[in-house]
Amino acid sequence: MQEQKFRILTINPGSTSTKIGVFENERPLLEKTIRHEADVLRRYQTIADQYEFRKQTILQALDEEGINLSKLSAVCGRGGLLRPIEGGTYRVNEAMLDDLRRGYSGQHASNLGGILAHEIASALNIPAFIVDPVVVDELEPIARISGFPLIERRSIFHALNQKAVARRVARQLGKRYDELNLIVAHMGGGITVGAHKQGRVVDVNNGLDGEGPFSPERAGTVPAGDLVALCFSGEYYREEVMRMLVGQGGLVGYLGTNDAVKVENMIEDGDEKAKLVYEAMAYQVAKEIGAASAVLAGKVDAIILTGGLAYGKSFVEQITRRVQWITNVIVHPGENELQALAEGALRVLRGEEEEKVYPGEVVSPVPARR
Ligand SMILES: Nc1ncnc2c1ncn2[C@@H]1O[C@H](COP(=O)(O)OP(=O)(O)OP(=O)(O)O)[C@@H](O)[C@H]1O
Ligand SMILES: CCCC(=O)O
Known part of the structure; x- marks a missing residue:
């Protein structure tokens, strides 16, 4: 039987660049680093405010590379400073978007990953995911004890x-x-x-x-x-x-x-x-x-x-x-984060792993989109 083909767009926003990849199953069709000038990014007050600029830059790069968006099966972004959650592939939901826009656990360029994935995917009516964000927290209770009762050890890592x-x-x-x-x-x-x-x-x-x-x-x-x-x-x-x-x-x-x-x-x-x-x-x-x-x-x-x-x-x-x-x-x-994002989405699309549900609820009004 022929293997089912999934085409996935992956997005990894960094402090000075946005890395994008397009994968057909595990095979990379495109991997590109789009660099952003510091004085362009400085125009935006918060990281979340950079969203429209980065989205247009990604769409332009995909267009220049001749990528047909209608062939995409899913979009997967790097997850940011969310609430502590266990590892896995999470479908982007409203509670996650709210936390990413507000910077629930702080400001980090990767907060844009889920937002960008959602915006591009929803226009195409396909799912948006994040995989293993920096706040993955699987610490055992004993590891949380710092020795200073006012401070608990936290899990923030690659x-x-x-x-x-x-x-x-x-x-x-x-x-x-x-x-x-x-x-x-x-x-x-x-x-x-x-x-x-x-x-x-x-x-x-x-x-x-x-x-x-x-x-x-x-x-x-x-x-x-x-x-x-x-x-x-x-x-x-x-x-x-x-x-x-x-x-x-x-x-x-x-x-x-x-x-x-x-x-x-x-x-x-x-x-x-x-x-x-x-x-x-x-x-x-x-x-x-x-x-x-x-x-x-x-x-x-x-x-x-x-x-x-x-x-x-x-x-x-x-x-x-x-x-x-x-x-x-x-x-x-080295690190292969674009590929890792594609693999995380594939595990869910192929039914090898269940997608996880991000906890929490929307607490702040969603800012109006420009
Ligand atoms: N051939 C090499 N030999 C030694 N060090 C190297 C080599 N290539 C890259 N590095 C070093 O690796 C470091 C950067 O690693 P990497 O690119 O993984 O970091 P990053 O993606 O910017 O940050 P992070 O991994 O924390 O997200 C730099 O100090 C760089 O000089
Ligand atoms: C440690 C979390 C990832 C990063 O280096 O920003």
């Missing part, structure tokens, strides 16, 4: 790429994702290390502005007392401290660049500080992997290194040297 890579490795090992215990370290602009216990991420660092290893542009965990003292020193505004932690932390803070390739060149040119800081980043990732292996009580089928930094040979070697006593280390450099 859920889409972590779960997609974990599924890929499971296939390679001839197993299902929910049969394995895996540790996945996504190492990009931010770094998150997840303990995947039989298909659920039972512990992970909040990589957005919370904790974990420092990364090319984020500080990760910093000594709490010293941070409090700095906040109350009267020398910095709240926004300045936040910027030093997220955006200007990590490699940027120490070395003035978020580009690990440049850092490797600095090291080659004999820069001792660059060498120490780069090694410290690998050391902190290895430490976090060690912590995740304790979460899984040492029963770990594989450690997976992914994200842009996993292209760095010496970086990967330094981590591997410290953690290979736990289990095999598998390297999947």
